[in-house]
Amino acid sequence: MTLIRLPGLIDPHVHLRDPGATHKEDFTTGTKAALAGGFTAVLDMPNNLGDPTVSPDALARKADVARGRLLCDVGFFYGATPSNISTFTQVAAKVFGLKLYLDHTTGDLKIEDLETIREIMLAWPQEKPICVHAEDRTVAVVLGLLPSVGRQVHFCHVSEKVEIELIRNAKERGLPVTCEVAPHHLFLTEGDVPRLAGFGVMKPPLRRRADVDALWANLDAIDMIATDHAPHTLDEKTGDNPPFGVPGLETALPLMLTAVHEGRLSLDRLVEMMYIAPARLFGLPTQPDTYIEVDNARRWQIEAAKLRTRSAWTPFDGMSVVGAVLSVVLRGREAIRNGEVLAEPGWGGVIEPEAVDTE
Numbered sequence: 422m423t424l425i426r427l428p429g430l431i432d433p434h435v436h437l438r439d440p441g442a443t444h445k446e447d448f449t450t451g452t453k454a455a456l457a458g459g460f461t462a463v464l465d466m467p468n469n470l471g472d473p474t475v476s477p478d479a480l481a482r483k484a485d486v487a488r489g490r491l492l493c494d495v496g497f498f499y500g501a502t503p504s505n506i507s508t509f510t511q512v513a514a515k516v517f518g519l520k521l522y523l524d525h526t527t528g529d530l531k532i533e534d535l536e537t538i539r540e541i542m543l544a545w546p547q548e549k550p551i552c553v554h555a556e557d558r559t560v561a562v563v564l565g566l567l568p569s570v571g572r573q574v575h576f577c578h579v580s581e582k583v584e585i586e587l588i589r590n591a592k593e594r595g596l597p598v599t600c601e602v603a604p605h606h607l608f609l610t611e612g613d614v615p616r617l618a619g620f621g622v623m624k625p626p627l628r629r630r631a632d633v634d635a636l637w638a639n640l641d642a643i644d645m646i647a648t649d650h651a652p653h654t655l656d657e658k659t660g661d662n663p664p665f666g667v668p669g670l671e672t673a674l675p676l677m678l679t680a681v682h683e684g685r686l687s688l689d690r691l692v693e694m695m696y697i698a699p700a701r702l703f704g705l706p707t708q709p710d711t712y713i714e715v716d717n718a719r720r721w722q723i724e725a726a727k728l729r730t731r732s733a734w735t736p737f738d739g740m741s742v743v744g745a746v747l748s749v750v751l752r753g754r755e756a757i758r759n760g761e762v763l764a765e766p767g768w769g770g771v772i773e774p775e776a777v778d779t780e
Contacts, residue, residue: 423718427692429461429711429751432670433517433699434552434577434601434647436527437463437495440486441471446652446731449766451670452492454650454730456756456764458671459713459746461493462705462772463650464517467500468528475500475530477511484515484771491769492762493751494708498552500530503537506544517703517774518550518575523559526624527651527665535562542570549774550575550702556625560584564591564598573597575702578649580606580625582635589642599702601647602636604676605667609633609736619663620736623651640686645698648673652732668730672723672737678715678744688717704774710753719745729762 437451446454455463465483467474474480474497487495499509499516509519521541522530532538545551552575555563563574564587579585579600591598605623610630614621621627636643651666658664677695681688699705725738749757749764756764 423716424747425688425715425717427459427713427715428696429708429713429749430459430674430695431699431705432460432463432648432650432673433645433703434603435463435465435650435670436468436652436666437465437650438469438652440483441469445654445657448487448490448495449492450729450731451650451652452495452769453762453764454668454670454728455493456749456751457729457746457760457762459674459715459749460670461708461711461713461749461751462496463493463670464496464498464703467498467520468522468526468530470528473500473528473530474498475502475505477508480512480515487771490766491771492756492764492766493769494772495769496703496705496772496774501532501541501545502530503532503534506541509545513546513549515773517705518552519545520552520554522554523562524554524556524624526554538562539566539570542566542572542574547572552577554578557581557583560587564596567591567596567598573599576600578603578606578625578647579636579643580628580632582632585635585639585642589639592642599644599698600642601645602643603647603649604669604673605649605736607633607636607680608676613736617736619658619660620667620734622658622663622665623667624665637685640690644694644702646673646677646694647699650730652730654732655734658734667736668728668732668734671728671730672735674715674746675723675742675744676737678717679742682717682743706772706775708752711751713746713750714748716745716747718743721745
């Protein structure tokens with residue numbers, strides 16, 4: 422055993438499905454999965470089915486549902502629509518950023534009109550992050566807008582060679598951009614889709630081997646790892662029309678620790694991408710006396726049947742990895758011991774951002 426201590430990790434991109442689709446996941450099962458994966462804080466996206474977080478009332482409802490049911494800390498994003506710009510000042514201090522959907526995904530928050538996109542980017546408070554779901558050509562659209570809107574943008578789940586190369590170039594030109602990559606886009610390709618069937622259906626989709634290689638080659642230009650945890654039931658994913666999304670909270674750290682073991686990145690870089698960068702960009706409050714302990718040498722096999730997420734499946738089922746979470750301490754309380762979840766609903770809370778330093 423090689424025991425190492427890391428800070429409690431932060432996942433800046435999850436879909437806990439609560440409220441609206443709790444048959445897939447809810448605040449309790451999702452935060453239990455987060456703790457089991459070494460995450461002590463997660464940020465939940467706004468595209469809830471049936472009750473998207475696009476109004477002050479919807480945000481308040483979501484927070485009310487979450488309180489008393491969380492095992493780790495959870496913060497929220499606000500969703501942009503063409504008609505809710507006037508509400509931005511009412512919610513900005515309560516959320517960790519605005520989510521702007523420029524490509525199709527779960528829900529109906531996609532915005533295509535260029536004038537509306539620019540108006541939204543200008544209206545959202547400058548000191549608060551805007552996170553964009555942009556793929557391929559829409560990445561170029563956002564980058565083209567930046568000089569005229571004069572603000573920072575964070576690109577979610579980058580997956581293509583051309584995307585990371587455009588983002589790297591933008592950084593080199595001094596444009597204020599950051600980005601994230603999901604582990605499934607680092608460890609799977611479109612060649613895995615026939616084997617995975619519905620379990621390989623996600624948005625953005627799995628890409629070519631050349632795209633995956635480009636992400637690894639440009640890892641220094643990627644700011645953070647985000648799971649895009651998007652659970653669905655087994656029946657849904659094995660049906661005739663499987664929905665987009667895969668769970669990722671419990672497999673992200675083992676996958677990235679395996680990459681450390683293989684020499685693809687350093688442990689310090691892992692901590693930068695899975696704790697320091699998201700905390701800095703989104704202004705998460707500090708969790709005192711909080712850390713995780715990991716057996717960095719343990720070899721084991723991911724088993725879907727042992728996951729805590731309600732979805733009970735993973736595209737990484739059967740994969741051998743190196744590195745396992747042994748314990749999690751949250752604010753001085755032992756939340757995980759030897760892989761067993763000890764935390765109870767109410768140990769975590771709904772969090773709001775501290776002052777954000779976006780430089």
